[in-house]
Amino acid sequence: MFARATTIEAQLSAIDAGIAYVRDEVLPVVTEIPGCIGLSLLVDRQSGRCIATTAWESERAMRESEGEVGVIRDRASYEVFRGRARIEEWEIAVMHRDHRSRPGAWVRVAWGRVDPARMDATVANYSHRAIPAIQQLEGFCSASLLVDRAAGRGVSTETFDSSLAMERTRQVSDAMRDDNTMETGVEVLDIGEFELALAHLRVPELI
Structure with a gap:
């Protein structure tokens, strides 16, 4: 299992609009991409730091999704959250729920x-x-x-x-x-x- 995390330094006034956009526009599209096993969004309303993470069945699925996800990510980061984005890719080593x-x-x-x-x-x-x-x-x-x-x-x-x-x-x-x-x-x-x-x-x- 792998994950791609997008950390956005958002404008504080844009956070609620960003949450709504990820929920209503990004989530339905991303979760239909082959190999995607979900999305989460963390927000810090004081600093503006927001972290959107998508999870993938394999590293290959994560890599092959980059083109489609990148377009969605850029709009969410720059136009909706109105902030800068940093991308990190990870192996999911442990998950306990x-x-x-x-x-x-x-x-x-x-x-x-x-x-x-x-x-x-x-x-x-x-x-x-x-x-x-x-x-x-x-x-x-x-x-x-x-x-x-x-x-x-x-x-x-x-x-x-x-x-x-x-x-x-x-x-x-x-x-x-x-x-x-x-x-x-x-x-x-x-x-x-x-x-x-x-x-x-x-x-x-x-x-």
Whole structure:
């Protein structure tokens, strides 16, 4: 399984229009492309950072979709969200879902890097150590780990039923992340918290 993430630095006043456009125009088209297994949209209404992610059955399907998706992406990014876009492609290494997200869900995202030679160990640590701990947190919904093995980069997500649940788990989550990064040698580059504006990913359990 693979994913393409488009990070848009949107104009704050354009975020609601952007959500509506992705929901009403982008989602129906993209999910009809062969190999697509869904789309999600995260938004930060304070900074304007929005992340639209499409998931794909294979790397080949993701690559072959680029032409069609690129046209849609450009219109969404520049004309609707009125912002700059950055594209990243990932392997979906881990996906664990306790239950489907509900309206009002929020997502904590952490970006990091590690020696590529330690990537397999890092993925194993996330699957067998981090996931069992994360899923005990209040309001836990799902967690995932996306990786770029060659570059030694990764991004983890933790989805919670509400912003309150995410806030209450912040300190514990930070402490667990610190423990895991010390063990694996991961350098945390950035952490963000986002409203889950659209949740239509159909990625199966990968753990």
